[in-house]
Amino acid sequence: MARIVPLNIDWKPDRASGKPVTEQIVDYMCEQVSSGNWPIGSRLPSQRALAEWFGVNRSTVIAAVAELSDYGIVEGRRGGGTRIVSNTWSLMLPGAPDWADYVGSGFFKANNATIQAINRYxxxxxxxxxxxxxxxxxxFSKSMWRHVLGEAANEIDSLGYPPPEGLPQLREAIANHMRDSGIECAPEQVLVTSGALQALQLISVSLLPANSTVYAEAPSYIKSLQVFQSAGMHLEGVPMDGGGIDVHALNDSLTGRRSSSSVSSVSATVSTPDDGRISDALDASMSVMPVPSSASAECRPSGIGRKRRGDAILYTIPTNHNPTGITMDDRRRRELIECCVANRLPIIEDGAYRDLYFEDDAPLPLKAFDETGMVIALGSASKSLAPGLRIGWMIAAEPIVQRLADVKMQVDYGASVLSQWAFARFLSSGLYDExxxxxxxxxxxxxxxxxxxxxxxxxxxxxxxxxxxxxxxxxxxxxxxxxxxxxxxxxxxxxxxxxxxxxxxxxxxxxxxxxxxxxxxxxxxxxxxxxxxxxxxx
CATH class of the missing domain: 3.90.1150.10 (Aspartate Aminotransferase, domain 1)
Structure with a gap:
């Protein structure tokens, strides 16, 4: 059944520009569709209503809709109004399915049509x-893999279900690897996941209630995923500059102020069961979060800043950022930590690309500055070694690890034993670093x-x-x-x-x-x- 999108149109064509009004309207509507603001399957308002919103004659709207119809983006149906049936990229997919009739019925939202096209191509x-x-x-080094898998085969006693937290040998190896990068952690603080993406999925369904806010850089890898939105979260984009996330813009958003750089918001429409609070595990790890004495006045707001923000979290990629490639320097990292501590804002630090920093003096991870247990650090073998290995990990307070391990047991009974043994051997033998x-x-x-x-x-x-x-x-x-x-x-x-x-x-x-x-x-x-x-x- 067609869905009517609650359009909030605050745009009008610029009659002073040299561009025809009809062309401006077509461009605007194409932008709304291609960006996902107007999802495929949505029904447009009537031509009369669009004419009133745009401040133009109805004939102008008719011409614009006709052009969109020629492109194959909209389609008029008898008794059903005009629906969005495609976007400029999914036009390349002959017989592309119309997700509208069933995408809303499942837990996971459908990927953006562009991402679907990329995945196919x-x-x-x-x-x-x-x-x-x-x-x-x-x-891919076949000789290296033959060597490692041969050694792993000699050590594997069975291929039964592993502990949900991960094989002890791999947790120990990851803890050592993290200590080398500046993160002091014990094996008990390591959770092995089926790629870093699963870590995000576990967090989204286990630690945060629906309607929470996930702040992220704009642009960000998280925007190309539906993980948090499928769990009923809101995404808010925080502007970036050449040094990474704009800490002042983030602080202004958290304290109810607005900086000169706007913060974009995308709301989820899928609801999930909600107990109205962050889980006991996150409560336990975040119960005491003092504001460092070095925190600047900018990042030490009164009132709201001294209460834990149980409805929000920050997702960031500080090293070799995806998609911009920016690496945040140490000064910006300290400012970000201070701001988040002052505002009681937990952090998910995605370190999937950290091991691929080219220079010798790689900035310390955010987790290395963490004195309060507020940072959950993610890592992965997918970018540095092999995506098909499907091994990722999370470094967090033990209550969080135990909570998510219990959920992971319900999801897949643990990551592949063979992959865990292989990666453990890579790390412990020194072959990984080489x-x-x-x-x-x-x-x-x-x-x-x-x-x-x-x-x-x-x-x-x-x-x-x-x-x-x-x-x-x-x-x-x-x-x-x-x-x-x-x-x-x-x-x-x-x-x-x-x-x-x-x-x-x-x-x-x-x-x-x-x-x-x-x-x-x-x-x-x-x-x-x-x-x-x-x-x-x-």
Whole structure:
């Protein structure tokens, strides 16, 4: 059945611009659809109502809707009004299913249509993927894996169900690995998960009540997921600058003020059972959270700042941020910790890319500054070693580990024993550090080649950051670009892109580019295609 979206239209065409009003309306409506603000399956208001909202004649609205219909984005049905049936990217999927009739009935929300298209095209033969968050499979070392799996086979006594917290040998190895990075923790504070994504899923259904707020950088990897929204959470984007998350903007949002940089919000519509409070485990770990004496006045608000915010949490990627590639420096990290302590705001620190920092003096994790148990640190073998291993971990207070281990037992009875043994052997033998050192050398070479190619091919029409590690370059075009059309044309030429707005809280003019999956030669050829298309659309 068609759903009517409660549209909150506060936009009107600019009659002073040289752009035709009809074209402005089409662009606006396309942006709302492609960003997900107007979901597929939603029914548009009547043409008369749209004309009143936009302040135009009804004939202008009719012309705009007709153009959207020509694009295949909307469709009029007898007795059913006009519905959104596709967006500019899902048009490329012949026979794409209409999720509207069943997506609302399940617990998990459907992925953004663009993400669904990307997921499908990633397996298309002959497609060059320059946005993918994965290591080039040609870097896979068969000899190393044969050695490690052979040793693991000699140590494995059985393949029965593991403890839900993880194999003791792996928990010990991860604790040692974390101590090397600056996080003091015991094996009892380690929970092994089936990838870092499962850790987020466990947190979303176990520690936070529905209608909680999850703050995150804008843009952020979390925006491309439905994990927290499926659990009934609200997402709020906090602006970034070249140093990472804007701490002042976060503090202003937490204390009810507004900074000059707006904070974007996305609300979930799926409800879950709610006991009205954060779980006992989180209460136990957060019961005493003193404000450090070094906290600045900016981050020590009165009133609300001295009460624990049991309805909110911060998700952040401080090192090799996904998708921007930014790494937060030590000063910004301390400011962020002070602000969150002052506002009783727990932190989820995603360290999936931390081991891939290129320079020797990697900033300390946020967890290393944590004196109150407020930071839950996540790690993963997916980015540094092998995504198919499906091994991630969480470092948290023991009550949280025990709470989530109990939930994990209900979900999957523990991560793969074989994968746990293999990763434990990688860590304890020193092979992991040796392998990662070589991988970083190769990624750095690919990054430098990517920088040269971008300067040569796109230096006159776009700008980007220079990442200090990880996989990603955040490229932004200097002039407005029809990103949906760019995506479509690139696919037609065998190049798969990751549009920036799947990570953001509003439409943007950016791409997430990755140098990790392709050789420098493949990347250069794909960027040449991208540059030609971009100039065609300019």
């Amino acid at each position: 990633e397996f298309a033969p002959g497609m060059t993927r320059i946005g993918t968050g994965e290591i080039d499979p040609r870097l 392998y990662v050192a070589g991988l970083k050398t190769e990624l750095l070479r690919r990054r430098d080649c990517a920088m040269r190619v971008l300067q040569e091919k796109l230096g006159d029409c776009a700008h980007w950051n220079v990442p200090k590690g990880g996989f990603y370059i955040w490229l932004t075009f200097d002039r407005p670009m029809r990103m949906g059309r760019l995506f479509q044309l690139a696919v037609e030429h065998g190049v798969l892109l990751n549009p920036g707005d799947i990570y953001d809280f509003a439409a943007n003019n950016s791409l997430r580019l990755s140098y990790s999956y392709t050789t420098p030669e493949e990347f250069a050829a794909a960027v040449e295609v991208l540059a030609a298309i971009a100039r065609e659309l300019a």
